[in-house]
Amino acid sequence: MITPGVCDLGPLKVHYLQAGVGELVICAHGFPDHAPTLRPMLETLADAGFRAVAPFMRGYAPTTGEVRSYESAALAGDLLGLGNALGAGEHLRLVGHDWGGVAALHAAVLQPERVVRLVTLGVPHAAAFARALHEDPLQQRRSWYAFVFLAHGLAERLVADANFAFLDRLVAEWSPQSPFQPEEWLAVKRTLGAYGVLPAALEYYRSALGQTERDPALADAAARWADPVKVPTLAIYGDADGCIGTEVHGSQADHFSAPLRLGSVGGVGHWPHLEAPEEVLPAIVRFLRA
Numbered sequence: 685m686i687t688p689g690v691c692d693l694g695p696l697k698v699h700y701l702q703a704g705v706g707e708l709v710i711c712a713h714g715f716p717d718h719a720p721t722l723r724p725m726l727e728t729l730a731d732a733g734f735r736a737v738a739p740f741m742r743g744y745a746p747t748t749g750e751v752r753s754y755e756s757a758a759l760a761g762d763l764l765g766l767g768n769a770l771g772a773g774e775h776l777r778l779v780g781h782d783w784g785g786v787a788a789l790h791a792a793v794l795q796p797e798r799v800v801r802l803v804t805l806g807v808p809h810a811a812a813f814a815r816a817l818h819e820d821p822l823q824q825r826r827s828w829y830a831f832v833f834l835a836h837g838l839a840e841r842l843v844a845d846a847n848f849a850f851l852d853r854l855v856a857e858w859s860p861q862s863p864f865q866p867e868e869w870l871a872v873k874r875t876l877g878a879y880g881v882l883p884a885a886l887e888y889y890r891s892a893l894g895q896t897e898r899d900p901a902l903a904d905a906a907a908r909w910a911d912p913v914k915v916p917t918l919a920i921y922g923d924a925d926g927c928i929g930t931e932v933h934g935s936q937a938d939h940f941s942a943p944l945r946l947g948s949v950g951g952v953g954h955w956p957h958l959e960a961p962e963e964v965l966p967a968i969v970r971f972l973r974a
Contacts, residue, residue, distance in 0.1 A: 686726055689737070693765045696749035700739040700766070704730025708772040709972060710763055711738045714782020714806070715885050716851045717955075718744055718875040721868055725779070725957055728965040734777070734972065739766055741784065743884025745875060754887040755898065756810065757905035759787035760794055767798070774798050777972050781805035781957065783888055789913060794905055796914040796942075801972050803918045805964075806925060806954045811910040812936035813928065823929055829854055833889040840883055848873050858927040859953025912941040918971040919944060920964055922952035945971070 686703045701719050703726040711722050711729075722738040729736035740747040742762055743754065752758075767776040776798050780788030785807035792799040807813070816823040829850075833839045843850045851873070855862060864872065876882050890896050898906065917940060921933045930948065937944055947967060952959035957968075 686723055691766055691769045693749075693762065693769065696742060696747065696751070696762065698739050698742075698762060698766055699746040699748075700737050701726060702735065702737045703727055704733070704735050706733045706735050707775050707777065708767060708770055709734045709736045709777040709779060710766060710788075711736060712763060712778070712780040712784025712787055713738065713741060713744075714780075714784050715888065716848075716854065716872055716876060717782065718872055720871060721864065721958060724961055725965060725968070728961075728969060729972075732969045732973065735770075737766070737770065739763075741787070743881060743887065745878040745881050751884065753899035753902060754884070754891040754896070755902055755906050756786050756790040756892065756909055757794075757902045758899065759783070759888075760790035761902075761905070763787055763791045764795055764798070772798070775800050777801045777803075779803040779805070779968060779972075780807070781955065782807055786810060786892075790905075790909060792913050792915040792917070793908050793911045799915045801918075801974075802913065802915045803920065803968050803971060805920050805957050806922065806928065808919065808921075808928065808933045808936040809913065809939040811939050812932060814910070816929070816932040816935070820929075820932070823932055826927060826929060830889050830893065833886045834893060834895050836890075839886055843886070844877070844882060848876065851876075858925065859922070859955060859959060860924045860951065861953075861959065863953070863955035863958035910939075912939050913944075914942050916943045916974075917945070918947060918968070920947040920949060920956050920967065922954060922956045922959065923948050923950055924952055925954045927954045
């Protein structure tokens with residue numbers, strides 16, 4: 685059974701969904717998305733003997749609080765702080781899709797002694813992606829939307845217009861079939877339409893592309909975004925992903941000093957855990973149990 689919860693992390697009150705008992709697995713969503721689409725993953729992990737928790741990431745209602753930064757170091761701190769608050773101790777497992785994967789990777793860099801297993805979905809190591817964004821014309825074209833998001837005010841209006849038709853286009857570009865059931869996609873749109881959520885979601889991109897002021901309190905942690913990952917990692921991606929090319933995923937091995945297992949899923953796009961759950965979810969369980 686999936687139940688809601690809330691955790692006070694100081695300036696943030698992080699709301700989450702949870703299922704099961706056992707060692708903790710934090711499952712972090714990306715964009716455009718929210719925690720409820722991770723319900724099948726939570727149920728699968730709970731059946732496998734884990735306590736699975738999916739937070740609403742900072743800026744996403746119903747998580748509330750004063751947000752000074754959307755840097756990946758801040759996102760990583762939220763996952764690590766949630767793990768502390770929920771009693772994970774030295775055995776924290778992280779699963780992250782898209783921006784949730786960025787946060788999980790950075791968390792593993794910051795505290796490899798605590799993160800015992802890491803799973804990324806649809807997102808490579810940040811250093812591999814940054815290199816592709818600078819050097820690869822194909823990836824630059826795939827990432828056109830991120831540069832649109834830099835236009836403060838205009839981007840918010842453009843994305844929200846006509847019931848988020850912009851996002852309908854993105855999802856169609858990123859996956860050969862819709863990863864969401866119609867009612868799930870409507871729920872995602874309702875979350876993004878809640879007060880302040882869409883501007884916050886776009887700030888993730890603006891921060892990553894250097895368009896926002898950095899939080900000096902995060903300077904040391906933020907500087908480690910390109911460090912190698914010292915945690916055993918399973919990186920799952922779809923071979924039909926229109927958001928990030930398979931060649932970018934395949935180029936990330938140099939950024940891991942612990943074992944990295946690449947898992948390409950045939951015929952699916954940016955949400956492999958939603959598009960091929962019968963293949964991806966058992967693979968995640970097997971890896972987290974190892």
